[in-house]
Amino acid sequence: MRLVLVGTSHHHAPVELRERVALGHDAAAELAKRLAATGGEAVCLSTCNRTELYVAAPDVDAAERAAVAALAELEPDVEPALYRLRDHAAALHLFRVAAGLDSLVPGEGEILGQVRAAHEAGTTGALLDRVFRQALHAGRKVRAQTAIGEAPASVSSAAGALAEQVFGDLDGCSILLVGAGKISEQAARSLLSRRAKIAFVANRTLDHAAGLAARFGAEPLPLDRLDEQLATTDVVVSSTSAPGYVLDAATVERALRARRGRQLLLIDLAVPRDLDPAIHDLDGCYLYDIDDLQAIVSETLVGRRGEAERAEAIVAAESEKFREWQASLDVVPAIMSLRARAEEIRESELRKAEGLLGRLDDSQRKAVEAITAQIVNKLLHLPTVRMKQAAAAADGVIYAEAVRHLFGLGEDER
Amino acid sequence: MAELLFWPTLLFYGEAAVGYLGYARRAGAAGRAALLIVQAAREDGFPWGTWAGSLNLFVWFVVTVYLGVRKPYRLLGLAVMPLAAALLVVARAGGGTGVGSRSHYSNLFLVLHVGLVLAAFAGFTLAAAVSAFYIWQERRLKRREVTILRRQAPSLATLDRLASRAVAFSLPALTLGLAVGIARLLGDGERIDAVIAATLVTWLVWAAYLVLRATRGLSGRRAAYVALAGFALVIVVRLALPAAHFS
Numbered sequence: 001m002r003l004v005l006v007g008t009s010h011h012h013a014p015v016e017l018r019e020r021v022a023l024g025h026d027a028a029a030e031l032a033k034r035l036a037a038t039g040g041e042a043v044c045l046s047t048c049n050r051t052e053l054y055v056a057a058p059d060v061d062a063a064e065r066a067a068v069a070a071l072a073e074l075e076p077d078v079e080p081a082l083y084r085l086r087d088h089a090a091a092l093h094l095f096r097v098a099a100g101l102d103s104l105v106p107g108e109g110e111i112l113g114q115v116r117a118a119h120e121a122g123t124t125g126a127l128l129d130r131v132f133r134q135a136l137h138a139g140r141k142v143r144a145q146t147a148i149g150e151a152p153a154s155v156s157s158a159a160g161a162l163a164e165q166v167f168g169d170l171d172g173c174s175i176l177l178v179g180a181g182k183i184s185e186q187a188a189r190s191l192l193s194r195r196a197k198i199a200f201v202a203n204r205t206l207d208h209a210a211g212l213a214a215r216f217g218a219e220p221l222p223l224d225r226l227d228e229q230l231a232t233t234d235v236v237v238s239s240t241s242a243p244g245y246v247l248d249a250a251t252v253e254r255a256l257r258a259r260r261g262r263q264l265l266l267i268d269l270a271v272p273r274d275l276d277p278a279i280h281d282l283d284g285c286y287l288y289d290i291d292d293l294q295a296i297v298s299e300t301l302v303g304r305r306g307e308a309e310r311a312e313a314i315v316a317a318e319s320e321k322f323r324e325w326q327a328s329l330d331v332v333p334a335i336m337s338l339r340a341r342a343e344e345i346r347e348s349e350l351r352k353a354e355g356l357l358g359r360l361d362d363s364q365r366k367a368v369e370a371i372t373a374q375i376v377n378k379l380l381h382l383p384t385v386r387m388k389q390a391a392a393a394a395d396g397v398i399y400a401e402a403v404r405h406l407f408g409l410g411e412d413e414r
Numbered sequence: 415m416a417e418l419l420f421w422p423t424l425l426f427y428g429e430a431a432v433g434y435l436g437y438a439r440r441a442g443a444a445g446r447a448a449l450l451i452v453q454a455a456r457e458d459g460f461p462w463g464t465w466a467g468s469l470n471l472f473v474w475f476v477v478t479v480y481l482g483v484r485k486p487y488r489l490l491g492l493a494v495m496p497l498a499a500a501l502l503v504v505a506r507a508g509g510g511t512g513v514g515s516r517s518h519y520s521n522l523f524l525v526l527h528v529g530l531v532l533a534a535f536a537g538f539t540l541a542a543a544v545s546a547f548y549i550w551q552e553r554r555l556k557r558r559e560v561t562i563l564r565r566q567a568p569s570l571a572t573l574d575r576l577a578s579r580a581v582a583f584s585l586p587a588l589t590l591g592l593a594v595g596i597a598r599l600l601g602d603g604e605r606i607d608a609v610i611a612a613t614l615v616t617w618l619v620w621a622a623y624l625v626l627r628a629t630r631g632l633s634g635r636r637a638a639y640v641a642l643a644g645f646a647l648v649i650v651v652r653l654a655l656p657a658a659h660f661s
Contacts, residue, residue, distance in 0.1 A: 168569035260631025
């Protein structure tokens with residue numbers, strides 16, 4: 001069995017092309033099943049950034065042709081954007097994907113779950129099962145041993161991380177959204193994923209506020225009643241298209257008196273800005289606008305790239321382990337033949353000595369069986385280990401041939 | 415035996431201070447605990463009736479309290495361990511790690527008065543360290559430092575809560591320790607000295623910290639500054655001990 005990968009990703013194809021070869025969970029599982037139907041194994045990994053087919057088959061050229069054809073069937077124009085990798089290169093690519101090193105944002109964590117789902121939905125055997133398990137292990141190791149996934153990679157996740165920096169666990173934290181647009185919603189989702197509660201949605205048009213508020217189980221609020229809720233809110237996220245400030249420093253200062261020292265985080269995602277910059281000077285208030293958040297994200301991406309070097313080393317070490325395992329498969333038939341031959345000789349010699357052994361009782365006979373089996377095992381142990389070591393060092397086939405020749409192992413196995 | 419325990423303890427503290435090693439912190443604290451037990455087990459009694467002996471005990475309390483909260487606040491070790499190593503050397507120079515002559519105070523009195531006051535001071539030290547961390551972290555937020563999210567640090571709310579809890583546990587210990595000391599003093603017909611007066615002022619500051627938190631919502635940066643002021647008084651009391659409290 002050999003491994004082949006055919007696929008395309010955000011490195012090779014624009015979104016217009018990628019979306020035409022993107023597959024849902026069931027369709028991906030179905031395609032994998034179809035590719036594996038000829039006696040091989042197949043997994044289809046399809047995300048918004050990539051569609052990749054991993055196939056394990058004895059005839060690697062045929063498997064590659066089938067995988068290319070399957071993707072071309074979805075979109076004929078995809079062929080020039082396809083990459084084709086084999087064996088160790090294919091495995092290394094999967095390890096990098098699982099570790100988030102091939103992602104648009106290095107270290108993003110979602111891909112690990114997507115690789116796991118693809119593995120579970122695939123039609124796997126010994127080879128693909130092993131390579132996917134080891135890739136998932138490498139991905140987890142990278143996340144545990146490096147800081148590549150720690151810092152936020154988007155403005156909305158930076159807003160969530162900042163809120164955690166101020167309040168710690170956001171469970172029970174109350175959020176006030178000002179503006180009912182897409183940007184507000186994205187920031188709200190980031191905060192919700194950290195267990196915050198969207199308490200109010202304020203908007204100039206109350207109907208729009210009510211629509212978004214209903215989705216989050218929040219209370220809609222007209223813009224002119226914003227100040228009423230500042231005393232009880234922990235985080236304000238604002239992104240209206242208002243030409244001037246919707247909240248000034250004097251209003252916030254009045255609200256602070258009722259807050260009894262509790263901090264207030266204000267996130268201004270609007271351009272032009274919604275929140276008076278003087279708010280940041282108030283004691284216990286932290287105001288971050290879109291530029292501040294983008295600067296934080298840029299910095300954390302630099303940090304992620306630095307961590308990526310450490311992650312690459314981990315991935316390389318893990319993929320090397322897989323390569324050694326795969327190489328050891330080359331000598332497995334020779335080892336099995338050698339052991340079978342030895343066992344055949346042992347049994348044949350025992351049969352020849354049947355006359356002598358006939359005078360032995362059952363326990364003595366069992367002892368003779370055990371001793372002869374032990375001799376065979378001990379004799380073959382070192383050659384077996386050495387052949388596996390040689391296979392890892394790329395000499396496996398030569399050693400296997402030598403063993404076949406020296407022990408006269410069956411011609412039919414060649 | 416005390417001499418034998420001193421050097422490994424100092425070595426581990428030194429290693430923890432320079433190398434930031436977890437095992438060294440634990441080994442240092444264990445060595446220090448063994449040293450205190452050996453000191454206490456000697457028939458001469460506890461050596462805490464001297465300023466150096468009490469300093470020895472105080473530093474052990476500080477390291478022990480730090481180890482108790484170490485996991486989420488590892489960065490505090492950078493402040494605690496070098497200080498612990500330096501103060502251990504000072505305590506030894508003053509004879510606080512040996513046995514010395516028997517104190518004229520009873521062991522029960524030493525445990526209740528010296529032990530409780532020093533345990534309280536250790537708690538205040540932790541509260542001050544956490545408050546200093548709060549001020550540093552809050553300043554980074556105010557300056558909108560772009561590296562603010564690179565390494566996860568404890569949140570402002572967590573630091574504020576931890577400081578107030580440390581004070582809430584330490585103030586009753588100080589109250590009891592002080593009461594025992596003053597009762598004995600009055601029983602002997604002695605007068606309140608400058609260190610006792612300074613300790614009472616310290617008690618007032620930390621009590622005000624808790625009362626203002628409960629009644630006026632004192633928290634955040636202002637609470638951190640009050641904690642640092644209280645700790646400044648703790649330092650004054652500690653420094654004044656050899657001159658004005660031990661005879």
